[in-house]
Amino acid sequence: MMSNHDEQFEATHTEGSKMGIDLVGKTVKNKQIIFKGYIDGSPMENDMELKLGDGLKLEVPKGSNAIVVKNLYLSCDPYMRGRMLDFRGSYIPPFTPGSAIEGFGVSKVVDSDDPNFKRGDLVSGITNWEEYSLIHKTDQLRKIEQDDGIPLSYHVGLLASGAVGQLVGQLAKLHGCYVVGSAGTSKKVELLKDKLGFDEAFNYKEELDLDAALMSRYFPEGIDIYFDNVGGAMLDAALANMRIHGRVAVCGMVSQTNRTDTQTFLNMFSVISKRVTIKGFLQSDFVHLYARFLEDITGWYKQRKIVYIEDMNNGLESAPAAFVGLFSGKNVGKQVICVASE
Amino acid sequence: MMSNHDEQFEATHTEGSKMGIDLVGKTVKNKQIIFKGYIDGSPMENDMELKLGDGLKLEVPKGSNAIVVKNLYLSCDPYMRGRMLDFRGSYIPPFTPGSAIEGFGVSKVVDSDDPNFKRGDLVSGITNWEEYSLIHKTDQLRKIEQDDGIPLSYHVGLLASGAVGQLVGQLAKLHGCYVVGSAGTSKKVELLKDKLGFDEAFNYKEELDLDAALMSRYFPEGIDIYFDNVGGAMLDAALANMRIHGRVAVCGMVSQTNRTDTQTFLNMFSVISKRVTIKGFLQSDFVHLYARFLEDITGWYKQRKIVYIEDMNNGLESAPAAFVGLFSGKNVGKQVICVASE
Numbered sequence: 026m027m028s029n030h031d032e033q034f035e036a037t038h039t040e041g042s043k044m045g046i047d048l049v050g051k052t053v054k055n056k057q058i059i060f061k062g063y064i065d066g067s068p069m070e071n072d073m074e075l076k077l078g079d080g081l082k083l084e085v086p087k088g089s090n091a092i093v094v095k096n097l098y099l100s101c102d103p104y105m106r107g108r109m110l111d112f113r114g115s116y117i118p119p120f121t122p123g124s125a126i127e128g129f130g131v132s133k134v135v136d137s138d139d140p141n142f143k144r145g146d147l148v149s150g151i152t153n154w155e156e157y158s159l160i161h162k163t164d165q166l167r168k169i170e171q172d173d174g175i176p177l178s179y180h181v182g183l184l185a186s187g188a189v190g191q192l193v194g195q196l197a198k199l200h201g202c203y204v205v206g207s208a209g210t211s212k213k214v215e216l217l218k219d220k221l222g223f224d225e226a227f228n229y230k231e232e233l234d235l236d237a238a239l240m241s242r243y244f245p246e247g248i249d250i251y252f253d254n255v256g257g258a259m260l261d262a263a264l265a266n267m268r269i270h271g272r273v274a275v276c277g278m279v280s281q282t283n284r285t286d287t288q289t290f291l292n293m294f295s296v297i298s299k300r301v302t303i304k305g306f307l308q309s310d311f312v313h314l315y316a317r318f319l320e321d322i323t324g325w326y327k328q329r330k331i332v333y334i335e336d337m338n339n340g341l342e343s344a345p346a347a348f349v350g351l352f353s354g355k356n357v358g359k360q361v362i363c364v365a366s367e
Numbered sequence: 368m369m370s371n372h373d374e375q376f377e378a379t380h381t382e383g384s385k386m387g388i389d390l391v392g393k394t395v396k397n398k399q400i401i402f403k404g405y406i407d408g409s410p411m412e413n414d415m416e417l418k419l420g421d422g423l424k425l426e427v428p429k430g431s432n433a434i435v436v437k438n439l440y441l442s443c444d445p446y447m448r449g450r451m452l453d454f455r456g457s458y459i460p461p462f463t464p465g466s467a468i469e470g471f472g473v474s475k476v477v478d479s480d481d482p483n484f485k486r487g488d489l490v491s492g493i494t495n496w497e498e499y500s501l502i503h504k505t506d507q508l509r510k511i512e513q514d515d516g517i518p519l520s521y522h523v524g525l526l527a528s529g530a531v532g533q534l535v536g537q538l539a540k541l542h543g544c545y546v547v548g549s550a551g552t553s554k555k556v557e558l559l560k561d562k563l564g565f566d567e568a569f570n571y572k573e574e575l576d577l578d579a580a581l582m583s584r585y586f587p588e589g590i591d592i593y594f595d596n597v598g599g600a601m602l603d604a605a606l607a608n609m610r611i612h613g614r615v616a617v618c619g620m621v622s623q624t625n626r627t628d629t630q631t632f633l634n635m636f637s638v639i640s641k642r643v644t645i646k647g648f649l650q651s652d653f654v655h656l657y658a659r660f661l662e663d664i665t666g667w668y669k670q671r672k673i674v675y676i677e678d679m680n681n682g683l684e685s686a687p688a689a690f691v692g693l694f695s696g697k698n699v700g701k702q703v704i705c706v707a708s709e
Binding site: 114115116256275276277278281285286287288289290291293294295296297298299300301302303304305306307310 | 456457458598617618619620623627629630631632633635636637638639640641642643644645646647648649652
């Protein structure tokens, strides 16, 4: 995919990898996925477009404190839909129409004016959906310590955001819980049970009465903890089946397509009768726990106590379709785009 | 109201009051408010009926551990509507059709087979909507220490359940909060501001856009704590205006008429974006704090740091209309029925 692979390697540099050094000062046509404009409903592929840039010089201006990176892996996450809406009241601002889409990624430093990063470093954090990015907000990036036991792309998935449900269930199992998962295809249901080790799983699209299914089949004694990633009807069914003093951790509401969508609840009164606690949270409030999380997850993964399912698409061009597919459940596991493998 | 007032007083008894002793062994026609049958919507007066009993002997069977009481004050509370529904899944069982309505009251002991209570004692707790009651569940009763500074009826209101909003706001003021109240008539709005000392109050029936009113007029910087007694549209508007890490204490949902009513939310996503905690609670979970509550409230009331508004109706006959009036906001302050003044 790279047009610069055949250029001369400058042997005088010994730090970093060949690739990172090779490119400094070169001008590249920078492929980008552009956000075309604000949407109302579900994202569609033509809300984004592939654009070839006019030419980007891979060099950081002195005094800018910025870095230039080559993007390797990009993360497709449901929360990004919220940034496609023309709404400034949320926890993260909307995308800028006409600019490249912003998201989590794993990248390699090509040039740096920031003393904390040097050429060849691998970083994870907010970057753009393009081949190369000039990043000013370097304080939001984390340097990746490479580890042969952990694929690089896992730094946008297993070790960071996304594919939350598969991990939550496994962590709950590790902590002794009885775990029931919900998914939208029978293939995923089998994965939850056979590969991830959930005690039970069901296909929510095949349940005529979610409330009754939870009560009679999976939680005859009620739910102690409901991890909510979808909102809407599933949350409502869970509320009906909570145990007294049960807890609902709200991480996402992927069932909600528009900001003007309403959610209708039949069982909100359970909050009182069962004395339920519903608590929303954002990853950004828990950054101080990241080091511990990284250590725990890396350890469990290497000990094969947890499994991680990744859905990798190849090529920046594949990003819009992969992103759109999240909302119809096309992905199996964490959706990642491989822009370049090194 | 009492037919027995002219009967002979037995001067040999010195414990208790005249009334309590007078009646022992007498047979009375016991007026009752009977629950006729389960309802679907808002309660109506003819869901209840006044009945004159066949004759109740005011004497406790030996070995029963029960007591017989004369009911003085009965409490009308919105939660009682829930007991009129044919639904066994809530925190309190439904009423029994054909039997007297059950509720909080202040009563005087006429006869006792329970060593913890003696004739003439005043008690508060669960009794029936009738002139005299035989109570077996005496462990749910509290003995009242009479205090000239605190009217007896306050033991079903200020010092117990009901009329929650007026107290919550005043307690929040005592703890340094800026307090905005909501009520359904302009008279009540004035009371909240002028008599109870709320910083602001508004008539929710006159607000075309609750969300906008909260944001622009009362909470331009957002709501830290929302005490929810109503659910529905008001909860939705509050959610839209919560501050980050704001808290919602859910005590009641009086806006909900039926168990099959749905609540529709436009702003449930705020739970995530603002990291809101919603927590339901029941008074019964906090009984262990009652002694402290009683001491605090009694003290503040006597120091005139809090004010209490009571809406007293006279006569057991007035109970059905008074109860029904709760749901159209007819009452001003805590609704109490005076069955007998001593």
